[in-house]
Amino acid sequence: VNPASAQPGAHxxxxxxxxxxxxxxxxRSTLVSKEPESVLAHMFRDKCVWGSQQDKHGxxxxxxxxxxxxxxxxxxxxxxxxxxxxxxxRGVQEEARFFGIEQLGEQLEVALKxxxxxxxxxxxx
Amino acid sequence: VNPASAQPGAHxxxxxxxxxxxxxxxxRSTLVSKEPESVLAHMFRDKCVWGSQQDKHGxxxxxxxxxxxxxxxxxxxxxxxxxxxxxxxRGVQEEARFFGIEQLGEQLEVALKxxxxxxxxxxxx
Amino acid sequence: VNPASAQPGAHxxxxxxxxxxxxxxxxRSTLVSKEPESVLAHMFRDKCVWGSQQDKHGxxxxxxxxxxxxxxxxxxxxxxxxxxxxxxxRGVQEEARFFGIEQLGEQLEVALKxxxxxxxxxxxx
Amino acid sequence: VNPASAQPGAHxxxxxxxxxxxxxxxxRSTLVSKEPESVLAHMFRDKCVWGSQQDKHGxxxxxxxxxxxxxxxxxxxxxxxxxxxxxxxRGVQEEARFFGIEQLGEQLEVALKxxxxxxxxxxxx
Amino acid sequence: VNPASAQPGAHxxxxxxxxxxxxxxxxRSTLVSKEPESVLAHMFRDKCVWGSQQDKHGxxxxxxxxxxxxxxxxxxxxxxxxxxxxxxxRGVQEEARFFGIEQLGEQLEVALKxxxxxxxxxxxx
Numbered sequence: 001v002n003p004a005s006a007q008p009g010a011h012x013x014x015x016x017x018x019x020x021x022x023x024x025x026x027x028r029s030t031l032v033s034k035e036p037e038s039v040l041a042h043m044f045r046d047k048c049v050w051g052s053q054q055d056k057h058g059x060x061x062x063x064x065x066x067x068x069x070x071x072x073x074x075x076x077x078x079x080x081x082x083x084x085x086x087x088x089x090r091g092v093q094e095e096a097r098f099f100g101i102e103q104l105g106e107q108l109e110v111a112l113k114x115x116x117x118x119x120x121x122x123x124x125x
Numbered sequence: 126v127n128p129a130s131a132q133p134g135a136h137x138x139x140x141x142x143x144x145x146x147x148x149x150x151x152x153r154s155t156l157v158s159k160e161p162e163s164v165l166a167h168m169f170r171d172k173c174v175w176g177s178q179q180d181k182h183g184x185x186x187x188x189x190x191x192x193x194x195x196x197x198x199x200x201x202x203x204x205x206x207x208x209x210x211x212x213x214x215r216g217v218q219e220e221a222r223f224f225g226i227e228q229l230g231e232q233l234e235v236a237l238k239x240x241x242x243x244x245x246x247x248x249x250x
Numbered sequence: 251v252n253p254a255s256a257q258p259g260a261h262x263x264x265x266x267x268x269x270x271x272x273x274x275x276x277x278r279s280t281l282v283s284k285e286p287e288s289v290l291a292h293m294f295r296d297k298c299v300w301g302s303q304q305d306k307h308g309x310x311x312x313x314x315x316x317x318x319x320x321x322x323x324x325x326x327x328x329x330x331x332x333x334x335x336x337x338x339x340r341g342v343q344e345e346a347r348f349f350g351i352e353q354l355g356e357q358l359e360v361a362l363k364x365x366x367x368x369x370x371x372x373x374x375x
Numbered sequence: 376v377n378p379a380s381a382q383p384g385a386h387x388x389x390x391x392x393x394x395x396x397x398x399x400x401x402x403r404s405t406l407v408s409k410e411p412e413s414v415l416a417h418m419f420r421d422k423c424v425w426g427s428q429q430d431k432h433g434x435x436x437x438x439x440x441x442x443x444x445x446x447x448x449x450x451x452x453x454x455x456x457x458x459x460x461x462x463x464x465r466g467v468q469e470e471a472r473f474f475g476i477e478q479l480g481e482q483l484e485v486a487l488k489x490x491x492x493x494x495x496x497x498x499x500x
Numbered sequence: 501v502n503p504a505s506a507q508p509g510a511h512x513x514x515x516x517x518x519x520x521x522x523x524x525x526x527x528r529s530t531l532v533s534k535e536p537e538s539v540l541a542h543m544f545r546d547k548c549v550w551g552s553q554q555d556k557h558g559x560x561x562x563x564x565x566x567x568x569x570x571x572x573x574x575x576x577x578x579x580x581x582x583x584x585x586x587x588x589x590r591g592v593q594e595e596a597r598f599f600g601i602e603q604l605g606e607q608l609e610v611a612l613k614x615x616x617x618x619x620x621x622x623x624x625x
Contacts (some may be wrong), residue, residue, distance in 0.1 A: 014178075016146065016188055020573070021525040025146040025180065026188050053514075055525065061514055063526050064572045067584075073145070074190045078219050084192075085211040086585040094578050120582065139303075139311055141271065150271040150305065151313050198270070199315045203344050209317075210336040264428075264436055266396065275396040275430070276438050323395070324440045327479040328469050334442075389553075389561055390519065400521040400555070401563050448520070449565045454595050459567075460586040 015044075018059035022066035024073055034076040039100030068095045072104070081107045089115055140169075143184035147191035149198055159201040164225030193220045197229070206232045214240055265294075268309035272316035274323055284326045289350030318345045322354070331357045339365055390419075392436035397441035399448055409451045414475030443470045447479070456482045464490055515544075518559035520568035524573055534576040539600030568595045572604070581607045589615055 011026035026086075031044040037061040051063045064070070068091035071083050081104060083092060089112045138153035156169040169185075178186045187194070191218035196208050206229060208217060214237040221229040263278035282296040294310075303311045312319070318341035321333050331354060333342060339362040345353040388403035406419040419435075428436045437444070443466035446458050451469040456479060458467060464487040515530035532543040544560075553561045562569070568591035571583050581604060583592060589612045596604040 014180070014188075018525055021523045023146045025143055025186060029158040030188055057542070061525060063514075063530055063577060065570070065577070067570070068574075068582075070190070070192075074193075074216070074219075077188060077190070077221065080214050080215065080219055082193075082219065084213050084216075088584050089583050090580065091574070091582040091584075094574075094580055094582065098578065139305070139313075148271045150268055150311060155313055195315070196316070199318075199341070199344075202313060203348065204317070205340065205344055207318075207338050207341040207344065209338050209341075255412055264430070264438075273396045275393055275436060280438055320440070320442070323465070324443075324469075327438060327440070328473065330465065332443075332463050332466040332469065334463050334466075389555070389563075398521045400561060402516055405563055445565075445567070449568075449591070449594075452563060452565070453598065455590065455594055457568075457588050457591040457594065459588050459591075 002104070010125060016057075016059040017062055018057075018067045019062045019066040023059055024069070026073060026077070030073075030076050034079065036103050037100075038102070039098070040076075042100075057122050064095060064098060065091060067094045072096060072099060072101060075101070075104060081111070083111065102114055141182070141184040142187055143180050143182075144187045144189050144191040144194045146176060148184055149194070150192070151198060151202070155198075155201050159204065160226050160228060162225075163227070164223070165201075167225075189220060189223060193217045197221060197224060197226060200226070200229060206236070208236065266307070266309040267312055269312045269314055269316040269319045273309055274316070274319070276323060276327070280323075280326050281333070284329065285351050285353060287350075289327070290326075297301050302326070313339060314345060314348060318342045322346060322349060322351060325354060332362070334360065391432075392437055393430050394437045394439055394444045398434055399441070399444070401448060401452070405448070405451050410476050410478060412447040412475075413463040413477070414473070415451075417475075425477065439470060439473060440466060443467045447471060447474060447476060450476070450479060456486070458486065508541060514558040516557075517562055518555050519562045519564050519566040519569045523559055524566070524569070526573060526577070530573070530576050534579065535601050535602075535603060540576075540603070550554070564595060564598060568592045572596060572601060573601060575601070575604060581611070583611065 014025065015028055015097050017024045017026065026047060032041045035041055036045075037069050047113050055061055067087065071081065071087070072095050089108055093108045093112070094100075095103075096108060139150065140153055142149045142151065153169050157166045160166055161170075179185075180186055192212065196206065196212070196217050200206050206249075208214060215231055218233045218237070221233060237249050264275065265278055267274045267276065278294050282291045286295075305311055317337065321331065321337070321342050322345050325331050333339060339358055343355075343358045343362070346352075346358060359369055389400065390403055392399045392401065403419050407416045410416055430436055446456065446462070446467050446472050448479070450456050458464060464483055468480075468483045468487070471477075471483060502561055514525065517524045517526065528544050532541045536545075549557075555561055567587065568611055571581065571587070571592050572595050575581050583589060589608055591602075593608045593612070596608060
């Protein structure tokens with residue numbers, strides 16, 4: 001338990017992402033701190049670079065899948081990769097690659113192998 | 126059946142939480158009464174401490190996963206831990222830890238063991 | 251087929267429920283007619299009693315789980331208990347108890363037994 | 376592929392349905408053309424009859440389950456009955472009966488038999 | 501990783517689709533570039549042709565299933581066909597046919613065969 005991170009002052013920079021039409025509310029520090037070298041962190045570290053891509057309500061626009069982005073965002077919040085049964089790991093991989101979250105790559109590889117039978121070569125799992 | 130808890134006057138303090146972008150409507154008494162020593166109860170017991178972290182519609186902002194928060198909130202409403210098939214117990218554990226709902230810890234441990242085969246060591250279930 | 255119940259005039263009293271943050275649109279007659287002795291029917295039979303607990307858009311506030319309330323509302327609409335695979339029957343039981351829909355109790359008991367293996371004693375299914 | 380049906384002019388009559396609180400956007404021709412003798416087609420053929428049952432945003436109110444209505448609407452769009460795994464066929468049957476989509480009856484019977492083991496007599500699948 | 505495609509300037513043309521009532525935010529270049537000969541690309545290449553079919557918030561109206569459209573849009577974003585467990589492949593096929601995404605046809609055929617047992621002739625999987 002780390003109550004401090006939920007106290008006022010700890011998050012000074014709330015923002016909303018519009019990922020493919022679904023809204024995610026989070027903080028700039030979540031996007032920037034956990035994986036500081038990721039593409040996502042670079043996007044949100046410098047307000048000037050990214051600030052122009054907002055919808056009319058001020059949410060930052062990302063042309064990606066909201067469903068597969070969700071576990072990425074949770075990972076940035078608490079450092080755990082947690083994916084529901086039935087959610088395609090390959091979708092999460094695509095988002096991790098796009099946003100340059102390299103630390104998730106190996107975990108996702110392992111998870112993918114565990115969910116596919118060894119003789120399954122189908123393009124869709 | 127406890128109809129009293131749904132009668133007017135029983136809940137004098139409705140509020141809305143914005144958990145990672147999804148809205149949950151509940152009452153302050155639900156958040157505060159069931160587990161009075163939790164971090165969540167502390168957050169909402171003292172209006173002054175928490176009141177400044179609201180979105181523009183007045184919902185209280187929490188930078189957490191809405192999907193895994195949902196069973197936590199239901200537990201606070203009626204005292205039962207109920208998780209749907211396919212929802213990753215580990216996600217609920219992360220939220221219980223974050224919000225300091227210690228009473229759920231043991232139940233979640235048991236539930237996690239029941240959903241995983243004994244020889245499964247994958248980081249993602 | 252009972253087309254009459256969808257014709258204008260049959261439902262004179264549309265209302266929206268805000269159940270834990272999700273909106274359900276229905277009619278007062280659906281809530282009141284099917285199970286007239288339930289707690290839910292009592293709540294909505296007398297406008298004066300319940301009318302004060304509304305959100306700013308006029309939806310009636312209920313501090314309960316929307317997911318598990320949904321099959322209860324469908325039951326009141328057409329008299330059938332229908333629950334999707336993967337939805338925890340115990341969650342529906344909690345809502346049926348809370349709203350005093352006693353007629354559903356036995357059906358839910360049977361449904362719960364059918365979804366659990368006989369030697370499963372886990373608190374979460 | 377029938378691109379014509381998506382061209383401007385082909386759909387002159389967009390409308391939104393508020394089914395139990397969820398919004399579905401479609402066209403009057405979809406509701407009326409595929410099954411012209413259904414109750415649903417009758418509802419929307421004559422604007423005068425149905426027009427009075429709208430919410431404040433102009434969506435037509437239907438006191439039914441949105442989840443089980445969805446495959447009905449898709450069927451009216453393209454003529455195929457397609458139901459996701461985990462969605463209870465009996466729920467779709469209730470909606471097909473209510474809206475008088477008789478052509479779906481036999482297909483749903485077959486689908487229901489295929490999803491239930493022969494010795495399952497539970498009221499909830 | 502191709503961070504360039506998420507940089508400002510790369511997407512100059514954000515738009516929102518209202519697919520059967522659910523909103524998807526994407527860019528015109530996503531709809532037009534990946535499969536330039538598709539019906540969907542033709543719809544959105546020429547603003548004059550399609551521009552008249554918008555809802556009151558400016559979202560482009562498509563009278564189709566949002567659930568089955570989602571993997572089509574993701575495919576246009578990153579070139580991979582990714583479908584969750586439990587989502588009916590036949591629904592995705594209907595959308596691919598409607599929008600004339602012919603490149604997906606063979607992949608979907610393979611995926612469909614892999615999810616159906618060889619002796620299953622039911623109209624609904």
